[in-house]
Amino acid sequence: MSASDLLVAQGITKRFGGVQALSGVDFSIRQREIYGLIGPNGAGKTSLFNVLTGIYEADGGQFTFEDKPLTGLKPHEVAARGIARTFQNIRLFANLSALENVMIGRHVRTHATVFGAVFRNAATRAEEKAIEKRGYALLEYVGVERRANDLARHLAYGDQRKLEIARALATDPRLLALDEPAAGMNATETAALRSLLENIRRDGTTILLIEHDMKLVMSICDRVLVLDYGKKIAEGVAAAVQKDPKVIAAYLGGDVELDVARA
Amino acid sequence: MHALIETRHPAMAKIGVVLIAVVLAVLPFALAGIGTAWVRITNLAILYILLSLGLNIVVGFAGLLDLGYIAFYAVGAYVYALLASPHFDLHLPFFVILPIGALVACMFGVLLGTPTLKLRGDYLAIVTLGFGEIIRIFLNNLSQPINITNGPQGITLIDPFRFGTFSFAKSETVAGLTFSGPIKYYYLLVIVVLVVIVINLRLQNSRIGRAWEAIREDEIAARSMGINTRNMKLLAFAMGASFGGVAGGMFSAIQGFISPESFVLVESVNILAMVVLGGMGNIWGVILGALLLSFVPEVLRYTVGPAQQAIFGRTLIDPEVIRMLLFGITLVAMMLFRPAGILPSALRKRELETARPA
Numbered sequence: 001m002s003a004s005d006l007l008v009a010q011g012i013t014k015r016f017g018g019v020q021a022l023s024g025v026d027f028s029i030r031q032r033e034i035y036g037l038i039g040p041n042g043a044g045k046t047s048l049f050n051v052l053t054g055i056y057e058a059d060g061g062q063f064t065f066e067d068k069p070l071t072g073l074k075p076h077e078v079a080a081r082g083i084a085r086t087f088q089n090i091r092l093f094a095n096l097s098a099l100e101n102v103m104i105g106r107h108v109r110t111h112a113t114v115f116g117a118v119f120r121n122a123a124t125r126a127e128e129k130a131i132e133k134r135g136y137a138l139l140e141y142v143g144v145e146r147r148a149n150d151l152a153r154h155l156a157y158g159d160q161r162k163l164e165i166a167r168a169l170a171t172d173p174r175l176l177a178l179d180e181p182a183a184g185m186n187a188t189e190t191a192a193l194r195s196l197l198e199n200i201r202r203d204g205t206t207i208l209l210i211e212h213d214m215k216l217v218m219s220i221c222d223r224v225l226v227l228d229y230g231k232k233i234a235e236g237v238a239a240a241v242q243k244d245p246k247v248i249a250a251y252l253g254g255d256v257e258l259d260v261a262r263a
Numbered sequence: 264m265h266a267l268i269e270t271r272h273p274a275m276a277k278i279g280v281v282l283i284a285v286v287l288a289v290l291p292f293a294l295a296g297i298g299t300a301w302v303r304i305t306n307l308a309i310l311y312i313l314l315s316l317g318l319n320i321v322v323g324f325a326g327l328l329d330l331g332y333i334a335f336y337a338v339g340a341y342v343y344a345l346l347a348s349p350h351f352d353l354h355l356p357f358f359v360i361l362p363i364g365a366l367v368a369c370m371f372g373v374l375l376g377t378p379t380l381k382l383r384g385d386y387l388a389i390v391t392l393g394f395g396e397i398i399r400i401f402l403n404n405l406s407q408p409i410n411i412t413n414g415p416q417g418i419t420l421i422d423p424f425r426f427g428t429f430s431f432a433k434s435e436t437v438a439g440l441t442f443s444g445p446i447k448y449y450y451l452l453v454i455v456v457l458v459v460i461v462i463n464l465r466l467q468n469s470r471i472g473r474a475w476e477a478i479r480e481d482e483i484a485a486r487s488m489g490i491n492t493r494n495m496k497l498l499a500f501a502m503g504a505s506f507g508g509v510a511g512g513m514f515s516a517i518q519g520f521i522s523p524e525s526f527v528l529v530e531s532v533n534i535l536a537m538v539v540l541g542g543m544g545n546i547w548g549v550i551l552g553a554l555l556l557s558f559v560p561e562v563l564r565y566t567v568g569p570a571q572q573a574i575f576g577r578t579l580i581d582p583e584v585i586r587m588l589l590f591g592i593t594l595v596a597m598m599l600f601r602p603a604g605i606l607p608s609a610l611r612k613r614e615l616e617t618a619r620p621a
């Protein structure tokens with residue numbers, strides 16, 4: 001563990017009945033890095049996310065975030081510590097406006113109580129204004145400000161993905177964990193996503209990225225971790241990992257080579 | 264009052280507020296002209312509005328299906344009855360008891376909320392239904408070995424609201440206008456309901472209200488966004504229960520008599536129907552639902568019987584049966600044509616000063 005490590009995973013293990021979803025996964029993510037997490041379907045990528053964000057409890061091992069363990073924390077406590085995530089199957093607050101979705105992301109960084117809400121004292125009014133302003137700024141940041149007052153479920157698919165990122169950013173994360181943000185996007189949308197991710201990194205947020213779009217992963221990630229059947233089979237800079245015979249075998253010698261050839 | 268109405272025409276809003284105020288002020292005298300019974304019916308309808316608004320916090324905002332809500336009404340009613348009746352020979356003033364009733368109901372809300380935190384949908388509905396029944400059965404049987412609730416006989420001679428010598432039960436004539444007991448209660452109820460509406464509107468449009476809506480929409484996403492779902496759900500149960508407790512205390516005083524029979528499951532279902540019919544999560548919709556389901560049956564009671572007498576010379580169908588028939592048809596039609604309620608929860612648009620069309 002070095003001083004520049006933001007997140008360190010040691011021996012993360014998770015079982016579901018007889019299925020070993022994760023077995024002893026170790027890795028570390030450095031500050032301001034874009035860290036890729038890849039592997040075939042069912043490799044344990046999303047399980048790793050769920051353990052990291054406190055939705056599942058690990059059966060073994062621990063995460064250390066900013067030198068403090070995350071063990072036993074509930075999802076909302078993990079968010080308060082500075083880890084925000086998006087979901088593989090988009091989980092927006094569908095019947096609320098895009099702006100309100102982002103405003104809810106500010107919950108963890110704001111303080112108004114029932115008392116404040118009912119009496120609308122000066123502090124609450126100021127906070128509410130700041131929440132709204134920040135919400136709108138984040139919508140602009142990801143590029144969906146024109147849909148601010150539309151219901152989240154009425155947004156185009158690509159915009160929903162961007163909105164989910166804006167909502168996660170609203171929690172002021174130090175680490176942003178994205179679960180397949182490019183899934184279902186066309187080439188233009190993916191290119192826009194790529195520059196968004198680069199902006200996020202430039203502005204100081206570290207990114208953990210699960211992605212199947214190899215072209216995107218190989219071009220944007222500083223380092224990549226490859227999981228297969230819940231085990232780490234490779235880790236390192238993208239160029240080295242994609243030549244690793246174990247990785248090629250895991251993808252049945254197919255997808256990776258093909259995608260990289262096209263890239 | 265401005266918090267009540269959001270519109271782009273402030274002048275229109277002002278006129279609207281004045282009109283509503285005039286109607287609310289004159290209404291009881293107009294109703295008393297038809298018959299004092301109608302003032303009582305209106306008071307009961309306002310109590311149902313209070314209950315529906317309380318339940319709306321739990322069901323409409325936080326999305327937690329509660330089929331035992333009447334239990335909190337019962338708790339509030341019994342707290343008032345026990346502390347202001349000859350039963351224990353306690354006669355505390357109402358402004359002391361109502362907060363106690365709200366607090367006790369709030370505690371029962373947390374008591375119900377804690378074990379049900381991990382339940383959702385139908386499972387939660389079943390547990391809350393059981394909770395409502397448990398409270399009622401307790402009230403029915405807590406007459407032995409120590410007589411606390413007086414069992415099924417209920418509690419009688421409950422004190423009306425009193426301020427010194429000013430009693431809400433007595434009729435008074437001021438400047439030629441007769442203020443009967445029910446009319447006095449009417450004004451008090453209107454004030455309480457206005458306060459509760461403002462509280463609800465402000466809660467909904469706040470950090471707390473948004474957190475509830477987030478839980479309703481997607482609990483896992485809400486937790487991942489840093490919302491302490493346990494505390495927020497308990498808060499919803501507690502707030503909803505407190506409103507129920509206040510309504511219960513007022514019910515107790517207005518009726519002067521309560522028994523466990525007033526707090527049966529059908530009442531919980533009735534209040535839930537008001538919330539669903541009007542439009543879950545929309546405060547105005549919920550109020551409309553409560554008014555419709557309180558007044559329409561009463562109107563039917565007074566019209567269906569006489570109408571049949573006039574046409575057929577005798578009552579062919581019992582008004583009560585027609586009421587349930589219409590109620591059933593309405594709910595089925597609702598689910599088919601307007602599943603989100605008469606006034607569905609609308610999208611809240613926000614005009615930000617810095618917002619500009621891109």
